[in-house]
Amino acid sequence: MDDEPRPAVLLEAMARTLAEEVVPATEGSAQHSVRVVANLCRILARELASPGTAHDDASAAELLDRRLRESDADFDESILPVLLADVERRLAISKPSYLTEPS
Amino acid sequence: MSTAQAYEEALTSLVVNSGRPSAEVTIVGTASVGTQRTTLFIEIADDAGVSRAVAQISLDIISSALPTxxxxxxxxxxxxxxxxxxVLAVTDALPGIGQPALITSHVDGLVVPRQILRSHAEHGAGDRLAVACGSALGRLHGIDTRLVPSDLDRLSADDPYLDYCQRLTASLDELPIPYPVIRLGINWLARNPPQPPASEALVHGDFRTGNIIVGEGRLEAVVDWELAHVGDPMEDPAYLCMRTWRFGNDEHPCGGFGALPALRDAYESCGGSWRDDAFHWWMTARTAWWAIGLARQAAAFCDGDTDSIVLAASGRRVPELEYDLLNLISDDNPMTAR
Known part of the structure; x- marks a missing residue:
């Protein structure tokens, strides 16, 4: 049996505490660091909640990178949607608000 | 002796040697501590009184312009x-420390991007600032490159775009893990070079929100010149308009504060020559460059070269730049629309 609160809930609470209590009480580079840490807590909370972050991605990226070194325009064009989907999956974790096309 | 004391003594010697024999330097704050250099707020006291100044001490001189x-x-x-x-004083080797350093006057105004964007969201000051940036860049690019120090970095005059792609590839290959999106971006860049400019120019290389000191709609100073080089002038306006330097203010393409036509018109009326294809190419190229930069910061953390949480977090910002990069090289890219 696991204890409560669960990790994602705790990370959200940590982010909230840092953002609401610590950020206003600090300034300069310390304040910047605290903002960054609060944001990392939110990223980790989303990462825990996200399905299937594949750990065998590394070797797939290695293979793909090797193929891309050949700089074949047709292949590049065909793989772009696949890469975009993967970037969108990672952005949904690291910064969901960024997932709008810029003006 | 602490690092701060050592720096104070060394900076005092530098100012004294620059013709102010009674000067004494006190460090009053730290503006930033980067991987390239440390920027300190200082006070210089001498017979004439106390004045504020800024000291930049280079840490890594391999990839950037020397303070001299x-x-x-x-x-x-x-x-x-x-x-x-x-410029108040400059040296390639601080007395007793050996690192290059530059001391300049302190310029009042806003530097922190979120403060600049907040203060310029209202009362149309953002477009005035975009005009000021366009004018400054137009003038900068009018400087006769024969006057520029001959040992300053310059892109190959024969094929600056191929040269830049090769530099990006070299940096990418140094990263400990593969980034296929960036590789794809560089492939696109190599296949789609713009028409070259009529003439090369002195390029600032890091002209963005965060490296400009700003008053109310006014550009008070352009700082952080360590990436300056000779190359294609369109690199500067393109870099300023990268999505990442808008800090979330996507409705203002120029630096997160102004409109693109305001920047472009001012640039052209101050002698600049605007080229759309080069603008798009450089925005793409510098987006790839910064994706690599962020990945390198994360790698420095993972290798134990730094314990900075800010640099560690950079690793999780790479997808933002990758997303921009893929949007920029997609045919139906709205970023290129004018």
Missing amino acids: QEAALLGLAANRGVPVPR
Whole structure:
């Protein structure tokens, strides 16, 4: 049996505490660091909640990178949607608000 | 002796050697500690009183302009009417420390991007600032490149775009893990070079929100010249308009504060020659460059070269740049629309 609160809930609470209590009480580079840490807590909370972050991605990226070194325009064009989907999956974790096309 | 005391003594020697025998330097704050250099707020006290100044001490001199080169560029820029801090003292080796350093006058104004964007969201000051940036860049790019220090970095005049792609590839290959999106971006860049400019120019190389000191709609000073080089002038306006430097203010393409036509018109009326294809190419190229930069910061953390949480977090910002990069090289890219 696991204890409560669960990790994602705790990370959200940590982010909230840092953002609401610590950020206003600090300034300069310390304040910047605290903002960054609060944001990392939110990223980790989303990462825990996200399905299937594949750990065998590394070797797939290695293979793909090797193929891309050949700089074949047709292949590049065909793989772009696949890469975009993967970037969108990672952005949904690291910064969901960024997932709008810029003006 | 602490690092701060050592720096104070070394900076005091530098100012004394620059013709102010009774000067004494006190460090009053730290503006930033980067991987390239440390920037300190200092006070210089002498018979004439106390004045504020800024000291930049280089840590990594491999990939950036030397402070003596930077001081020469500040002089050229000032002569041409580009707002810059005044050079007070410069050395390639601080007495007793050995690192290169540059001391400039302190310029009042906003530097922190979120403060600039907040203060310029209202009362139309953002477009005035975009005009000021366009004017400054137009003047900067009018500087005769024969006056630029001959040892300053320059892109190959034969094929600057291939040269830049090769530099990006070399940096990418040094990263400990593969980034296929960036590789794809560089492939696109190599296949789609723009028409070259009529002539090369002195390029600031890091002209963005965060490296400009700003008053109410005014550009008080352009700082951080260590990436200056000779190359394609369109690199500067393109870099300023990258999505990442808008800090979330996507409705203002120019630096997160202004409109693109305001920047472009001012640039052209101050002698600049705007080229859309080069604008798009450089925005793409510098987006790839910064994706690599962020990945490198994360790698430095993972390797134990730094314990900075800010640099560690950079690793999780890479997808933002990758997303921008893929949007930029997609055919139906709205970023290129004018």
